[in-house]
Amino acid sequence: MVPKELEWVWNARWASYEAGDKELYQFSEKDFDKKAKKLAQAGVNAVITSGFHFRWSFVHEWPKLSEMLRKIVKSCHKYNIKVVEHHSAVLTHNPAGENEWSQIKKWEINLKHKEFYKGLEDGDISYEGVWLSQMRQIDPRTGQFSHTVYKGWALCPNNPLYQKLYFQYLAQVYKCGVDGIMTDDVQFRPSGYGCGCPYCRKLFTQKTGYKMPPNGLCDKSFYGNMDNPSYRAWLIWRKESTRDHHRRVTNHFRRLGLELCRPFYSSADTTAWAIQGLAGEVENASKLWTTIFTEVLGLLPNYYTWPYAGSEAKHRNALCYREKVPAMCLFYPKDEKENLLCWALTKSWGQCYWGGISEKKQEALGEVFNFEKEHPELYEKPETISEIGILFSSQTRTTYKGMKEEYYVEEWRGWVQTLMRANIQFDVIIDQDLEQKRYFDRFKLLILPNAAHLSKKQISSLYSFVEKGGNLILTYETGMYDETGRKHEKYPLEKLKKYGKGKVLTIPGKPGVKTSFYLESIVDDKRLIKTNYKPDKNSMKLIIDSVKKLYNKPLLETENIHEGILVNIFKHKKELVIHLANVAGTSDYKGKIIKPAKHLNFPSVYSLSGKSSMTLKIRKIMRKAKLFSPEIKEEIDLNCYQKNSCTIVEIPDKYLNCYSAILLEK
Ligand SMILES: [Zn+2]
Structure with missing residues (x-):
């Protein structure tokens, strides 16, 4: 539920507020006012700040950054624009090797910030008597700091020193009068291994009774081995652990007497690489968010990759319908035409739009946002009325077979994308929805694309759905394992076929995998992609015919x-x-x-x-x-x-x- 104080989020028209060196060093109050006025004229009523993202690399400038934030908030509020502060909660810049160093040196911002640059050269930064190196995530294979793809290291949210300093900092941010907070990148690194710090090890053992292999050892009987129950327990514990960080953030600001907007996102929450790999799940923390969104990565040409973004967006809708909060989508259009299309897709998915267009072109937002403002009857609080549910099984994604997406996610995605292309109205539902028989009064057909991991409660929900006349499509290994990934001794869906009034169709293969959109490669950073994607016509036909047969x-x-x-x-x-x-x-x-x-x-x-x-x-x-x-x-x-x-x-x-x-x- 959206708290009363934050009802505005339902009609938010989001834009980025770029805050860099210009704003920090040169801007007068008049300049801040001018910038806010321009945003308001483009129909924007909520901004998310961006700048100095790897916040811990700028610890020496935190007071100065807060001063700037206070001015941003003051000027935006004058024009009725809400402000959400946004930064990386854990990432730091630490280039490794010649190549990464030369890239950092090219990045002029570093040279202006002396303390930041000194921190890089010294290899460490001290803040309030604590070295950042005392709080870093550890790569258990080597016992060294975890290197990230962002040319640096990451701090560990389970480290008590980190928690003390981070919450102290957040309290300073809140004093600037912000309306919301986004604390990004709370994930474990390296992908599939982190974190091997003593705090993570201790917590894992406390919570599950299992132990991680010692540092300095790449134990193949543990890492990547889904037959090992302690590894599966570790995958689940890691994502609960990132959720606990976010829960601490909400508890902390509520203790301070605040109710803040918490937008939260993922570009790929459904994927195994994101969750088995990095463990920062949006779904399992969905109760904490005021608005949940998909970030459609800027390097993807938005026009062609809509099926990928669309399937992610459908999953965010599932979370938002459940929690009664608005869904949102962030695109990075590069011009007016792309902006119109990105907005159009977002609206047709029933979501709020964050137009992440560059500041120079932000005027383009006016065309769509002012139209939206004039037509609240078309966009305010959309309710779904679809009669088909497709289960996204987070349980299966997390502990089924391994990190290859074709094991599970591509099968799910293929069904979602094929129905989207065919204009067949449907909703995605999540594990708890099935468990609680949510929306059963509305659904006439349920589809479980290789939902291999099902709990007893979910199985009994399926029996009662079919008993009352609901139809069902199951593919591949649906229901073969329990929710933790243990194989059932006897197949629990055996009797379903002759159970009730409803019809049950089982498809032995995975037609979704052959229709799911994927990118073969990104050619370069100018947003060119090469793809061999070609949906298999027969598999598409099988999917559509099966649905039409049971939903006529x-x-x-x-x-x-x-x-x-x-x-x-x-x-x-x-x-x-x-x-x-x-x-x-x-x-x-x-x-x-x-x-x-x-x-x-x-x-x-x-x-x-x-x-x-x-x-x-x-x-x-x-x-x-x-x-x-x-x-x-x-x-x-x-x-x-x-x-x-x-x-x-x-x-x-x-x-x-x-x-x-x-x-x-x-
Ligand atoms: Zn750790």
């Missing part, structure tokens, strides 16, 4: 709608809103090197279909249909009529370029 009276049907026009429906009080987003031309690009600037266009809908209008059929009775778009000045009345308890809406092709929304009234 869909909530929403489309006619004359070309592939690549995405259609999503939400309920807003008594009205329904349908979002149309145009991503046509992104489905077939085997082996191509993709240059996003060249490819970003919105092919006219007419040229795609050769027909002059699109038709939507909705299984609800509605009387009126109006179309709105930031690309069209006036609102358009659409032809709309009722037939066999359904509403039919016709949309002339000329009314869809990149994005349009349709409001259906009773």
